Amino acid sequence: MSSGGFKQELFAQFARTGQALSNGNRLELLEFLAQGERNVESLSRASGLAVANTSRHLQQLKQAGLVSTRKDGIHVFYRLSGEDVLVLLNALRAVAETHLAEVDRLVTSYLTVKDNLEPIPRKELLGRAREGSVTVLDVRPPEEFFAG
Numbered sequence: 018m019s020s021g022g023f024k025q026e027l028f029a030q031f032a033r034t035g036q037a038l039s040n041g042n043r044l045e046l047l048e049f050l051a052q053g054e055r056n057v058e059s060l061s062r063a064s065g066l067a068v069a070n071t072s073r074h075l076q077q078l079k080q081a082g083l084v085s086t087r088k089d090g091i092h093v094f095y096r097l098s099g100e101d102v103l104v105l106l107n108a109l110r111a112v113a114e115t116h117l118a119e120v121d122r123l124v125t126s127y128l129t130v131k132d133n134l135e136p137i138p139r140k141e142l143l144g145r146a147r148e149g150s151v152t153v154l155d156v157r158p159p160e161e162f163f164a165g
Contacts, residue, residue: 037081043074051103053164054096
């Protein structure tokens with residue numbers, strides 16, 4: 018194989034990862050999996066996608082090596098195949114935030130429609146909770162809560 022042929026094949030393999038990341042639904046599934054291992058049904062509920070559609074996206078992510086599976090009875094559980102996948106997602110997010118004005122606009126509009134929420138440090142929140150001036154509700158999905 019010539020060095021040109023080698024490089025073309027190598028970059029074609031890199032492109033498999035890029036193709037797997039080229040869909041917003043798959044990126045969202047990876048984000049859910051970054052919170053912990055889940056089965057198809059759980060990911061389907063969390064993403065709002067049909068089970069069959071979720072399964073197809075997960076298969077593409079698995080073929081690209083981004084997710085791994087574990088079988089437990091009739092259920093298949095998916096997880097990120099390594100910490101490096103999380104690093105890749107964070108890098109993708111950082112590049113998009115730096116170079117796409119639309120990302121900044123979306124984040125700004127999302128954060129400003131929160132009815133003037135007040136960000137406060139953890140210690141202050143804990144103090145307010147102890148004095149009874151606030152009530153803290155954990156509204157994370159159960160899978161995320163148990164994953165910590």
